[in-house]
Amino acid sequence: MDRRKSIKAMFAGTVTSGFMFSGCLTDKEAELKSSDIAEGEIVAGGGYGRTPEELARDQRLVSETFFNEHEMATIAVLADLIIPADESSGSATDAGVPEFIEFIVKDMPWHQTPMRGGLMWLDHESNRRYDLEFIKASEDQQKAILDDIAYPDEVKPQFEHGAQFFSRIRNLVATGFFTSKMGIEDLGYQGNVPNVWDGVPRDVLEKHGLEYDEKILTQSIKPEERNDVMSWDDYEV
Amino acid sequence: MSFQIKKNASVYDICIVGSGAGGGMAAKVLSEAGYKIALMEAGPRFDPANPEQQTQLKWSYESPRRGAGTTRAFGDFDMAYGGWEIDGEPYTRKDDTKFDWFRSRMLGGRTNHWGRISLRFGPLDFKRKDFDGKGDNWPIGYDDVKPWYDKVDKLIGVFGTREGLANEPDGYFLPPPKPRLHEMYLKKYGEQMGLPVIPARLSILTKRIDTRRGACFYCNQCSRSCTIYGDFSSSSVLVKPALEYDNVDLFVNAMVREVLTDENGKATGVSFINKTDMEEYQVKAKVVILAASACGSARILLNSRSEKYPNGLGNSSGLIGRYLHDSTGADRAALIPSLMDRKRYNEDGVGGMHLYVPWWMKDASKHGFTRGYHIEFWGGMGMPSYGTGFGMENLNGLVAGKDGNMKKAGGYGASLKDDVRRFYGAVVGMSGRGESIPQKDNYCELDPEVVDQYGIPVLRFHYKWTDDERQQAKHMQDTFEELLTNMGGIMLGDKPGADEDHGLHNPGRIIHEVGTTRMGDDPKTSVVNRYNQLHDVKNVFVMDGGPFVSQADKNPTWTILALAWRASEYLNEEIKKMNV
Ligand SMILES: Cc1cc2nc3c(=O)[nH]c(=O)nc-3n(C[C@H](O)[C@H](O)[C@H](O)COP(=O)(O)OP(=O)(O)OC[C@H]3O[C@@H](n4cnc5c(N)ncnc54)[C@H](O)[C@@H]3O)c2cc1C
Ligand code: SF4
Numbered sequence: 013m014d015r016r017k018s019i020k021a022m023f024a025g026t027v028t029s030g031f032m033f034s035g036c037l038t039d040k041e042a043e044l045k046s047s048d049i050a051e052g053e054i055v056a057g058g059g060y061g062r063t064p065e066e067l068a069r070d071q072r073l074v075s076e077t078f079f080n081e082h083e084m085a086t087i088a089v090l091a092d093l094i095i096p097a098d099e100s101s102g103s104a105t106d107a108g109v110p111e112f113i114e115f116i117v118k119d120m121p122w123h124q125t126p127m128r129g130g131l132m133w134l135d136h137e138s139n140r141r142y143d144l145e146f147i148k149a150s151e152d153q154q155k156a157i158l159d160d161i162a163y164p165d166e167v168k169p170q171f172e173h174g175a176q177f178f179s180r181i182r183n184l185v186a187t188g189f190f191t192s193k194m195g196i197e198d199l200g201y202q203g204n205v206p207n208v209w210d211g212v213p214r215d216v217l218e219k220h221g222l223e224y225d226e227k228i229l230t231q232s233i234k235p236e237e238r239n240d241v242m243s244w245d246d247y248e249v
Numbered sequence: 250m251s252f253q254i255k256k257n258a259s260v261y262d263i264c265i266v267g268s269g270a271g272g273g274m275a276a277k278v279l280s281e282a283g284y285k286i287a288l289m290e291a292g293p294r295f296d297p298a299n300p301e302q303q304t305q306l307k308w309s310y311e312s313p314r315r316g317a318g319t320t321r322a323f324g325d326f327d328m329a330y331g332g333w334e335i336d337g338e339p340y341t342r343k344d345d346t347k348f349d350w351f352r353s354r355m356l357g358g359r360t361n362h363w364g365r366i367s368l369r370f371g372p373l374d375f376k377r378k379d380f381d382g383k384g385d386n387w388p389i390g391y392d393d394v395k396p397w398y399d400k401v402d403k404l405i406g407v408f409g410t411r412e413g414l415a416n417e418p419d420g421y422f423l424p425p426p427k428p429r430l431h432e433m434y435l436k437k438y439g440e441q442m443g444l445p446v447i448p449a450r451l452s453i454l455t456k457r458i459d460t461r462r463g464a465c466f467y468c469n470q471c472s473r474s475c476t477i478y479g480d481f482s483s484s485s486v487l488v489k490p491a492l493e494y495d496n497v498d499l500f501v502n503a504m505v506r507e508v509l510t511d512e513n514g515k516a517t518g519v520s521f522i523n524k525t526d527m528e529e530y531q532v533k534a535k536v537v538i539l540a541a542s543a544c545g546s547a548r549i550l551l552n553s554r555s556e557k558y559p560n561g562l563g564n565s566s567g568l569i570g571r572y573l574h575d576s577t578g579a580d581r582a583a584l585i586p587s588l589m590d591r592k593r594y595n596e597d598g599v600g601g602m603h604l605y606v607p608w609w610m611k612d613a614s615k616h617g618f619t620r621g622y623h624i625e626f627w628g629g630m631g632m633p634s635y636g637t638g639f640g641m642e643n644l645n646g647l648v649a650g651k652d653g654n655m656k657k658a659g660g661y662g663a664s665l666k667d668d669v670r671r672f673y674g675a676v677v678g679m680s681g682r683g684e685s686i687p688q689k690d691n692y693c694e695l696d697p698e699v700v701d702q703y704g705i706p707v708l709r710f711h712y713k714w715t716d717d718e719r720q721q722a723k724h725m726q727d728t729f730e731e732l733l734t735n736m737g738g739i740m741l742g743d744k745p746g747a748d749e750d751h752g753l754h755n756p757g758r759i760i761h762e763v764g765t766t767r768m769g770d771d772p773k774t775s776v777v778n779r780y781n782q783l784h785d786v787k788n789v790f791v792m793d794g795g796p797f798v799s800q801a802d803k804n805p806t807w808t809i810l811a812l813a814w815r816a817s818e819y820l821n822e823e824i825k826k827m828n829v
Contacts, residue, residue, distance in 0.1 A: 041466050044306060044476070057301035060311045063293075063330055066320050070313060094661045115313045163659040164642050179642060182661065186638030190669055191315040193308070196633050199673055200593035204306060204632055206466035209598045211427030216592050222433045231410050231448070233424035233455040238464040241457045242423055244403065249411070249419050 036208040036235040044206050073118045079128075082147075084110055086131050087181075089147050093158060094185040101198035109188035116184060123180070130177025137174060208235045261287040261498075262824075264519055264534035266505045266549065269358025270806050271792035272540030273483030273491075274813035280491040282821050287532045288488070288497060289521060291504045291541075292330055292354030295361060295484050297474035304328065304473040309634040317635035322351070324634065328361040328474040329353040337702035341709040348710035349757040350544060356501065357484025358542065359760070360806070361474045365451040365481060365601055366625070367407045367807045369398045371416030374801035381619050383686050383717075387798040388770045388779045391418065397811035405481045405810070406458040408599075409450035417607045423456045425449065425603065426467070429596055431588060431628040431677045432604040438735040439606060444624075444728075449605045452481035452807075462486070469631060471600025480600060500532070506705050507553040507562075508537050508789060514557050516789045519549075522703040536788045536820065536829055540813065543794040544573070544693050547765035548708050550791075551695050563766070563783035568776050570694050572687040572764040573712065574800055577622065579722040579745075579752040581729040582678030583738030586648050588628075589675045596630045596674070608683075608802045618720035621802040622683025624728070630674035638669045645672070647739050677738065681725030684802040685718050687764050691756070712756045722753035761805050763794035781816035788829045792816055 058067045079087065091104035091113075104110075117123040134157065138146040142153050149157075161167065161174035162182070189195040211232070217223055224232075262284040265272050276288050297303060304326035309315045312325040319325075322332035331353040340350050353359045372391040378384055395418070402421035409422035425448035428436060439446040453471060457464050462485075463477030471480040478485045491497050502524040509517045509531065518533040539546035547570045553562035561569055608621030645668045646658025656664075696709035726744055733740060745752035756762075769775025772784035777796045783789045792813040794805050801808075823829045 037466060041463070041477070044466070057303075060307045060325065061302050061304040069320065074313070095666050096663055098663050098666060112313075112315070116317075119314045119317070119319050158661055162661050163657045165646065165658050178661075179659070182641065182659070182665070183639040186641060186665070186669055187315065187635055189666075190638045191309040191633050191635060193310055196309070199633055199637075199670060201630060201633055201673075202593055202595040203597035203630075204308060204468060205595070206468065207595055207597070209426055209467040209595075212430045212433065212596075213592075213594055216430060216594065217433070219592075220430065220433070220587065222430075222437065224427060224433075228427060231424060232427045233408070237424075238456050241459060242406075244421055247421060249399065249421060 036238060037206055038239065041206045073115065076118055077114075078117050078124065079114055082145075083128065083131050084114065086134065086147050087113055089154070090134075090181055091185045091188075093151075093154060094182055095189045101194050104185050104189045107189050107192035107194040109185055109192070112188040112192070113181075113184050116188075123184075126177060126180055130174070130181065133174055133177060208238065210235050259285075259533075261285050261518075261532065261534040263287070263536045263538060263820075264289065264532050265538045265540060266519060267291075267358060267539070267541035267545065267793065268356050268483060268488050268499075269353075269540060269542060269793065270360050270483050270809045271794075271813040272538070273357065273360070273487030274810050275538050275540060275792050275817045276491040276497060277487040278814055278817040279821065280494045280497045283496060284824075286491075286497045287534060288491070288499045289503045289505050289519065289532070290356050290499065290501050291524070292356060292358075292501065294499075294501050295328075295330075295356040296489070297328065297361070297478075297482070297485060298476040303476055305470050305476050306468060309632060315635040323362065323472065326470070326473045328472065329359065330355040338707070339699060339701060340707050341696045341699055343709055343711050346710050346712045347755040348712040349755055350708070350710070350762070351757070351760045352542070352545070355484075356488060356499075357482045360481065360483040362472045363806060364804070365453055365471050366605075366804045367450050367452040367481070368623075368803035369418045369420060369811075370394070370801045370803055370808050371418050373416045374799070374803065377620065377799055381614070383619055384799050385687070385769070385774075388768055388775075393779075394808070394811050394815065397815045398807065400814060401807060401810045403458070405452050405486055406454045406462075407450055407452045407807075408448070408455045410448045412445070412447055414445065414607060420450070422450070423454065423458070426455055426599055428603045429598055429629050430591075431585070432602065432626060434585065434588075434736050435626055435677070435679075435732065436604055439732055441735065442732060443609070444606050444732070445609050446604055446606055449602045451599060451601045453599045453601070454479045455599070461490075465599055467597050467599060469597035469600050504703050504705070505541065505549055506703070507549060508539075510553070510555055510557065510562065510786070512557075514786060516562075516786055522705070524703075527703075536790070536824070538790045538792055538820075539795075540792040543763045543765045543797075544708055546791050546793055546795050547693055548695070550766070552706055558785075563776055563785045563789060565785050566773055566776060568689075568767065568774070570708075570765050571689050571692040572767050572798075573691050573693055573710075573762060574685050574687040574764045575756045576759040576761040576800055576802075576804070577683040577685050577714075577718045577721055578680060578754040578759040579725045580678060580680040581726060581733065581744075581752070582676055582741045583733035583736070584644055584647060584672070584741060585675055585677050585733075585736055585738045587737055588677070589648070589671050591630065591674045593630065597632075598629075602626045613721075613724070616720065616724050618717050618724060619686060620684035620717070620721065622681040622721060622725060623802055624725075625680045625682060626677070627679070628674070628677035633673075641665060641668055641672070643741065644668070676741070677733065677736070679729050679732070681722070681729070682759060682761075682802070682804070683718075683721050683725070684800060686715065687767075687799055688713075688715065693765060710757075714750065714753060714756065719747075719750050719753055722751035723747075726751050761794070761800055763797035763800050763805055766791045766795035767798050768796040769798070780819040781812060782819075790816055790820060
């Protein structure tokens with residue numbers, strides 16, 4: 013195996029915990045990862061460990077369509093108003109959020125009527141105000157509607173239904189974005205790789221006014237000993 | 250060796266039903282002793298290292314629902330084939346009972362995804378009645394079980410620390426991992442309240458115990474089952490080695506219906522439905538061990554009706570199914586403002602908490618309840634999955650924004666996006682898991698009308714909590730609130746009041762259901778003897794949580810394992826003495 017690659021993989025895993033012991037993680041361990049699957053490739057277990065029944069269900073859902081084109085276009089506009097691009101990452105549509113929402117409402121049918129109805133509500137409100145469908149309204153006009161429904165604690169009675177819908181789609185957009193590859197990177201989640209936990213980085217502990225006391229330090233696992241086979245010779249219970 | 254059979258002429262020495270904690274242990278111990286064994290499992294084969302089944306190290310976005318729990322109760326990557334409801338395998342409830350029953354149908358049962366919290370019962374836990382007058386004592390005590398706990402520790406591996414606490418026995422512990430940041434907070438403020446905040450005791454290999462299994466590489470995903478077997482699952486740690494012997498035949502997709510008996514009332518084997526062809530078959534055996542989970546085994550016994558045993562096998566006491574009890578549970582969470590805007594680093598750690606609080610009071614009666622509970626912690630910068638970013642309107646109005654001004658809850662746009670980042674890793678929660686008092690009137694029985702898709706009569710549950718459990722939940726809520734508030738936390742959601750039983754979960758929800766074939770010396774008041782053997786039928790044993798007289802303020806599995814090992818050795822001796 014390529015030694016350089018394995019050191020890189022190891023580094024990726026351990027440097028984040030502020031700590032690196034060469035030899036703590038074996039080459040084989042450092043290489044472990046979720047399988048890379050090319051798009052469109054058919055893989056056993058659907059590529060994420062499905063049972064045959066689960067896989068059949070996934071495939072059925074994917075083959076169905078719930079939202080029509082206009083609804084999808086409205087979702088896309090809303091999604092990017094909720095999660096726009098900024099200096100750290102792209103927008104909700106860049107991260108494929110509308111496609112995620114299309115799948116989720118088929119997977120969780122209880123979202124269907126509130127979502128479809130909510131989109132209708134939005135067009136109705138936009139037509140009422142501007143004589144325009146929501147997606148045809150200007151961004152300022154769109155935001156004026158959102159301002160009336162995006163703050164659940166102070167919604168006027170006539171906007172209650174809109175606010176209910178907005179909370180739902182805000183949830184779906186936010187979660188769709190922050191669970192995408194782009195969103196996870198944006199959030200800075202650094203796990204899901206083989207690594208060796210050796211505690212909270214020292215500077216972080218200090219910042220929070222905490223420290224590992226002598227007891228914790230002596231009793232905790234030493235990273236370099238993790239691959240030794242435990243011996244009970246001098247151990248008494 | 251393993252195969253699925255159509256017809257089997259051979260007679261096995263031992264037939265084991267179920268491959269979870271209890272069945273796996275029996276298979277391991279008795280296969281080593283050389284017996285010819287038929288291991289019956291209602292679900293399919295499972296190996297976490299099988300790429301078709303593996304979910305470890307998958308990213309949320311590899312699932313189209315981002316890991317949501319639509320088809321698997323605890324999320325897409327959780328390693329339980331089954332859940333609270335299983336198609337074609339119903340159960341029913343009566344008298345407004347809210348009992349929920351979690352089943353996993355797969356090799357290894359529920360040990361593939363369990364929480365790995367591996368606690369010994371303490372001396373008091375076997376003799377609670379002596380102390381508080383409620384329920385019943387176990388016929389055995391800590392000293393009877395201690396040697397088996399010791400063996401389980403060494404065979405399977407568990408991390409922890411020797412603390413010398415009176416009713417939290419120490420074991421053969423691997424070194425624990427260092428605490429995470431939120432756990433350091435909980436330790437600091439918990440200790441100020443006088444709570445013992447100590448390293449968790451989880452069956453995860455922070456260090457190797459043999460050359461078969463790898464050491465944990467800290468992915469926080471034990472609930473997905475570990476591809477290098479760094480955590481304990483019965484499938485990989487017990488059944489896999491047992492199958493390396495020629496004398497074990499594994500029958501998968503084999504749904505056992507009943508235990509067969511002869512005219513003398515002795516068991517002769519089991520009948521089962523092969524799920525693949527939906528036909529019924531029989532396996533002959535000289536001894537039958539039931540380990541289909543506490544309610545699963547009770548169901549098989551109740552369904553084993555004959556002229557000699559009209560109320561089911563081993564049921565002369567009429568107690569099979571009775572004294573069903575689960576742990577109590579209640580939870581609460583808070584936003585910890587000082588954990589906002591956290592520096593990012595890999596905080597995965599092991600697949601569970603690094604610290605916990607064992608029960609700390611000697612006597613709780615002045616608080617209006619009898620038995621104790623332990624506290625589990627959660628929090629940290631975990632892998633974002635379905636639900637991450639939900640409910641921002643419940644968080645972002647609680648604290649000042651980056652500019653120092655309070656915000657209106659909710660919103661959208663760049664500032665909302667930034668809020669998700671700010672709150673990531675700032676919510677900390679805790680769960681109390683406590684001991685309930687077993688009641689004869691809480692039970693499962695056969696539903697007189699309903700069968701499952703295999704034609705097997707199903708269970709019907711009747712279960713009511715008492716004030717003991719409700720008052721305990723109230724105390725949990727008060728403790729959570731005090732600790733989280735001391736940490737500077739802003740409590741999330743309303744504190745559940747008496748009208749909601751103080752947030753006490755429905756029975757069954759903590760998935761520690763035990764007691765349905767309880768142990769005792771008197772055949773009139775118990776179903777099995779001190780060695781998990783039916784009083785009525787000497788060649789039938791129950792080796793799951795059924796024989797528990799009481800469930801301590803601990804999780805049950807380490808005790809299931811220890812008792813199964815102990816009972817298997819007893820069976821081995823009895824066979825040698827020709828007593829069964
Ligand atoms: C989410 C979760 C977290 C948990 N966390 C912990 C924890 O941290 N600590 C702890 O101690 N416990 C925990 N538990 C509980 C633990 O999983 C159980 O105590 C343990 O698995 C019980 O072992 P068992 O052998 O009795 O049954 P199971 O593990 O349920 O195994 C029973 C097996 O029998 C099979 N079976 C059932 N009926 C039949 C039949 N008729 N014919 C053939 N086969 C049959 C099933 O398919 C299954 O494989 C947790 C459970 C869950 C669900
Ligand atoms: S946390 Fe450790 S033991 Fe658990 S699955 Fe990950 S590597 Fe395996």
